[in-house]
Amino acid sequence: MDMLWQPSKERIQGTHWHQFNIYAQKLGLIPEGQSLHAWSTQNRASFWSALIKYLEIPWESSRLLPESEHDTLPGARWGTGITFNFARFMVQHEGDALVSLDETGHRCALTFSQLRDHVHDLRTWMQSKGITAGDRVGAVLPNGHHAVIALLATASLGAVFSSCSPDFGTQGLIDRLGQIEPKLLISCAHYRYAGKDFDIREKIVQVQKAIPSIEYLLESSPSPDFWTNPDVRAGSQFLDLQDWPEFPFDHPLCILYSSGTTGVPKCIIHSCGGTYLQHMKELALHTDVHAGDRIAYYTTCGWMMWNWLVSALGLGATIVLYDGSPFAPETRLWDLVDSEQLTHLGTSAKYLAHAEKIGLVPAHTHQLQSLRAVLSTGSPLAHGSFDYVYQQIKNDLCLSSISGGTDIISCFALGQPAAPVYRGALQTLGLGMDVVILDEQGQELPTGAKGELCCRQSFPSMPLGFWNDPDGQRYHAAYFSRFPGIWAHGDFAEKTAEGGLIIYGRSDAVLNPGGVRIGTAEIYRQVERLAEIVEALAIGQKVDDDERIVLFVRLADGILLDDALKKKICLAIREGTTPRHVPAVIAQVEDLPRTRSGKIAELAVRQVVHGEPVKNTEALANPESLRFFQHRPELHLP
Numbered sequence: 001m002d003m004l005w006q007p008s009k010e011r012i013q014g015t016h017w018h019q020f021n022i023y024a025q026k027l028g029l030i031p032e033g034q035s036l037h038a039w040s041t042q043n044r045a046s047f048w049s050a051l052i053k054y055l056e057i058p059w060e061s062s063r064l065l066p067e068s069e070h071d072t073l074p075g076a077r078w079g080t081g082i083t084f085n086f087a088r089f090m091v092q093h094e095g096d097a098l099v100s101l102d103e104t105g106h107r108c109a110l111t112f113s114q115l116r117d118h119v120h121d122l123r124t125w126m127q128s129k130g131i132t133a134g135d136r137v138g139a140v141l142p143n144g145h146h147a148v149i150a151l152l153a154t155a156s157l158g159a160v161f162s163s164c165s166p167d168f169g170t171q172g173l174i175d176r177l178g179q180i181e182p183k184l185l186i187s188c189a190h191y192r193y194a195g196k197d198f199d200i201r202e203k204i205v206q207v208q209k210a211i212p213s214i215e216y217l218l219e220s221s222p223s224p225d226f227w228t229n230p231d232v233r234a235g236s237q238f239l240d241l242q243d244w245p246e247f248p249f250d251h252p253l254c255i256l257y258s259s260g261t262t263g264v265p266k267c268i269i270h271s272c273g274g275t276y277l278q279h280m281k282e283l284a285l286h287t288d289v290h291a292g293d294r295i296a297y298y299t300t301c302g303w304m305m306w307n308w309l310v311s312a313l314g315l316g317a318t319i320v321l322y323d324g325s326p327f328a329p330e331t332r333l334w335d336l337v338d339s340e341q342l343t344h345l346g347t348s349a350k351y352l353a354h355a356e357k358i359g360l361v362p363a364h365t366h367q368l369q370s371l372r373a374v375l376s377t378g379s380p381l382a383h384g385s386f387d388y389v390y391q392q393i394k395n396d397l398c399l400s401s402i403s404g405g406t407d408i409i410s411c412f413a414l415g416q417p418a419a420p421v422y423r424g425a426l427q428t429l430g431l432g433m434d435v436v437i438l439d440e441q442g443q444e445l446p447t448g449a450k451g452e453l454c455c456r457q458s459f460p461s462m463p464l465g466f467w468n469d470p471d472g473q474r475y476h477a478a479y480f481s482r483f484p485g486i487w488a489h490g491d492f493a494e495k496t497a498e499g500g501l502i503i504y505g506r507s508d509a510v511l512n513p514g515g516v517r518i519g520t521a522e523i524y525r526q527v528e529r530l531a532e533i534v535e536a537l538a539i540g541q542k543v544d545d546d547e548r549i550v551l552f553v554r555l556a557d558g559i560l561l562d563d564a565l566k567k568k569i570c571l572a573i574r575e576g577t578t579p580r581h582v583p584a585v586i587a588q589v590e591d592l593p594r595t596r597s598g599k600i601a602e603l604a605v606r607q608v609v610h611g612e613p614v615k616n617t618e619a620l621a622n623p624e625s626l627r628f629f630q631h632r633p634e635l636h637l638p
Contacts, residue, residue, distance in 0.1 A: 001422040001498060004390050005399065016284045017418040024050045037499065040431040041457065047432055048277075048460075055280055059084070064277075066458060073485050074476060076458035079249025079273040086253055086272040087156035088241045091116045093316035095292060099340060100144035103192050103324035106222065108145050112313075115149070116241070118226060122153035125232040129216050131184055133158030133247065136255070138182035138214075139301065140166050140173060140204065142191045142323035146220040146227075147301045148310055150186045151254070155272065158247045162255040162267075165302035165596060166191045170203050172618035174210045176257045179267050180467050181213035188220045194325040249273030255467060256304055256406045259595045259619050266478065267467035270409045271460075278410040278461035279311035285431060287373065287400065288417040289344060291316030296336060297346030297375070298326050303597045304406045305346065305377065326351055327358075334362040334393075341370040348378035349385060349401070350598050353528055353535070356388040357556070363392055373398045373417065378598050380503045380521040383424045384529045401426045403491065403503050407479070410461045412453065412489060413501040424525075425500040433459055437495055442483045445494075450517065452507060453491040454483060462487075492519045509602040511540045511549050516580050520602060523551065523583070526576035527569055532559045537592045538583065539606040543637060550635065551583035552605070552628075554592055561588035587634045591625040605629050 012018050017036075024030050029046045030039045040047040049061035063081040070077060091097070097115040100108045110118070131137065137154040139161065141147040147163060154161040162180055164173055166188055177185070185208060190199045208214050219228040227233065253272040257265040283289040295312050296319070299305040312319050320340050326333050326347070337345055362368060374389055374397055381401040389399050400415025403426060412435050416428040429435045434457040437445045445451045465475045482488040492504045504510075504519020511518040520538045527536045534554045540547035553569070555561060570582050593601040596619070604614045608629045617623035 001425060001496065003420045004386055004423055005396070005421040007398065007418060007420075012418040015288045015418045016290070017286070017288065017416060020051070020054050020285055023054050035499065037429055037431055041434040044432060044457070051281060051285075051431075052277070055284060057277070057280070071458055073456075073458055073487055074462070074472070074480050076462065077250060078271075078458070078460045078462075079277075082249040082273060083246035084249070084273070084276075085156060085241075085244045085246050086276055087119065087152040088244050089276060090152055090155075090310070090313040091119060092241060093291065093313070095316065096294075096318040097313060098145055098148060098319045098321060100321040100323070101336070102142070102144065102322070103195065103328050110145060115152075115313075118145075118149045119152045119156060121232055122149055122227070123156045125218075125229070126153060126157060126159070126184065128231070129184065131157055131159050133245075134252070135159045135184070136180045136182040136213075137161050138177040138180070138185045139163040140168070140185070140187040140200070140207075141220060141301055142166055142188055143299060143301055143306060143321050144323050145321065146186075146188070147306070148313075148319070148321070149226070151307075151310060155253055156244050158245060158251060160252045160255060160269075162257075163301040163306070164257075165300035166198070166200050167193070167300070167596065167621070168302065169618050170206050173203070173207045175264050175616070175618060176267070177207065178211050179264070180255055181211065183213060184216045184218065185211075185214045186218045186220070192324060194328050247272060250464060252464060254307060254409075256307070256409060257302070258406060259597070259599070264616060265619065266474065268406060269464040269467060271464050274460040274462065275307070275409055276311065276314065278408075278459070279308055280314055281431060282308070282411055282414060283312050283315055283317075286402075286411070286414045286416065286428070287344065287375070288398070288415075289315050289317050293317045293343040294320055294341055294370070295344040295346070296320035296322060296333075296340070296342050298322065298333060298348070298351065299346070300596070304409050307409060309346070327354075330358060330360060331362070331365060334360070334366045334368070337362075337371050338367050343370055344373045344375065345371060346375035346377070348598050349376050349381040350378060350535070352376060352385045352388060353382060356385065356392070357531075357534060361392045363394060368394050371397055373400060373415070375400045375402055375415065377402045377404075379600065380505065380525075381424075382521075382525045382528055384525070386421070386423045403501070404430075405489070407463065407489070408459070408461050412455065413503075420498075422496070422498055422500065425496050425498065425502050427500050429495075429499070429501060435501070437493060438483060438486070438488075442486070447495045447497055450492060450494045450504060450519070452482070453489045453493040453501075453503070455487040455489070492517065506602070509539075509606075511538060511547070513540065513547055513549055513580060518549075518581055522577055523549075523573060523581055526572045526581075527551070527553065530568065530572060532556055532565055533569070535592055535600070537600050537602055537605055539602055539609060541585070541606075541609055541635060548584035549581070550585045550587070550609070552587050552589045552592065554590065555588055561586065585634050587632055589625075589628040591622060591628060593620050593622060593625045595619055596621045609635060
């Protein structure tokens with residue numbers, strides 16, 4: 001594989017990864033010649049014990065791992081006997097805590113001291129309304145300081161937080177929040193995106209009417225008072241953080257939702273301890289976040305990357321929250337890098353691909369001196385996007401393509417700041433994550449072979465389960481029914497010789513012409529390099545007992561799909577992959593359906609093409625786009 005970047009010796013020595021490695025070696029824990037990842041999975045007790053000591057987490061290491069007889073998938077229980085308060089661990093530092101900005105230029109900055117005060121004010125008001133441990137608190141808020149304060153106030157009481165982006169439709173909010181029956185709903189009145197203001201007050205009224213459990217509604221305010229209810233600001237004498245109650249390691253922290261494209265979204269319950277420990281490992285070792293660093297991730301409050309970003313507070317870093325379009329103006333994210341002196345910027349593969357298409361060259365227009373790392377997730381990062389980052393953004397940074405998901409509120413594969421970056425690959429497997437690639441019979445595949453991304457051992461951020469799934473049947477069916485006792489994540493992937501991972505797309509969207517499994521990302525990687533193509537979507541269309549590949553393309557303005565362009569597309573795919581990857585049908589569409597986190601909804605298109613109902617269009621950001629795939633003459637079978 002082509003190496004695109006390698007850190008200097010001085011840079012390596014300053015990373016948490018290197019320092020932790022030295023720390024573990026001095027303790028005599030890592031056998032000579034063994035990689036850090038191999039040691040972390042083969043000697044889990046030693047690894048996790050060394051990690052919490054290195055990060056100075058005040059837990060008793062002997063209580064961390066599940067007891068051996070109970071360390072089974074899916075029933076493992078981590079941290080038995082450990083208690084702590086998640087919110088306290090987030091706000092106990094000093095210095096700058098967060099900055100939030102929006103499209104209008106409004107900026108709010110809070111120190112950790114100020115953040116503690118605001119969290120205390122809200123938690124005091126919540127207590128006065130009878131919010132206690134185990135109650136659910138729903139939030140419909142933009143990515144800003146209100147959402148962070150709401151999460152931490154909720155967690156400080158042991159209540160369970162669940163947030164949705166305000167751009168969800170009424171039914172989408174009801175489908176999610178209605179299942180968990182929140183006692184309190186915290187909402188904004190309006191939000192702004194791409195220069196347009198959206199008033200959601202009537203939507204919130206409808207949600208409140210539809211969910212009888214909601215006893216209280218609290219509205220955020222852009223004023224310095226933060227909340228429209230003056231009682232929140234009344235406050236009371238601030239108690240010492242140590243007086244905040246402690247809760248078990250596996251106490252619920254938050255509920256996240258699956259995309260919901262195949263039915264009503266699943267409500268995934270994540271624990272305080274598992275979330276905290278996994279995030280500290282990933283942010284410190286894999287992302288190299290230090291106290292005082294400034295990290296932003298372009299996300300909404302409905303995506304797990306928001307929770308991941310907030311956890312950077314636990315390392316004493318400053319989180320920078322931006323709400324609005326990343327292209328308002330076009331250079332918005334790179335403006336933030338310079339104005340806020342970001343050390344880490346997270347975004348999506350789709351953003352980077354679009355930035356390249358519209359000709360953004362931050363290397364020429366911005367300083368970017370503070371920037372050490374760019375992170376990308378949401379979908380596989382194309383080879384061309386790797387090149388774009390190093391050629392047109394900055395040639396000395398760690399480009400970390402990361403992958404995991406809402407299911408585990410963390411990652412199976414992600415960055416390694418002390419190692420090279422190779423084109424097209426995620427740098428390393430997550431420490432402590434026993435990731436394997438299995439064939440369809442459940443046998444482990446060698447390096448370089450494509451198969452199912454799985455995990456053979458329990459890990460701290462495994463979900464506690466699904467809400468309203470008392471016997472665990474739906475939870476078991478989602479991850480453990482395919483290979484008993486093994487977490488099957490649903491990604492089609494392969495391990496690389498360099499110790500990293502390549503992901504080819506979702507397993508349920510894998511193409512299978514002539515019995516050969518093809519990941520959709522293999523095709524997108526070739527096609528989306530072409531200047532004429534903005535983005536593409538591939539499905540398998542049933543043909544008798546086989547299937548054929550159908551490729552839908554959204555083209556640049558003024559471009560039409562003619563025979564010459566079709567030949568160009570087929571040639572690019574054939575030369576970059578194999579003849580089996582070449583689509584039987586290529587069709588032009590005006591838009592492609594995507595989830596609200598920006599992922600292309602391949603399954604929804606496949607259902608439309610086969611005349612099947614799309615079970616939950618509320619999960620799509622642009623459900624109207626599905627009409628472009630109906631009754632297409634190109635898809636008629638002979």
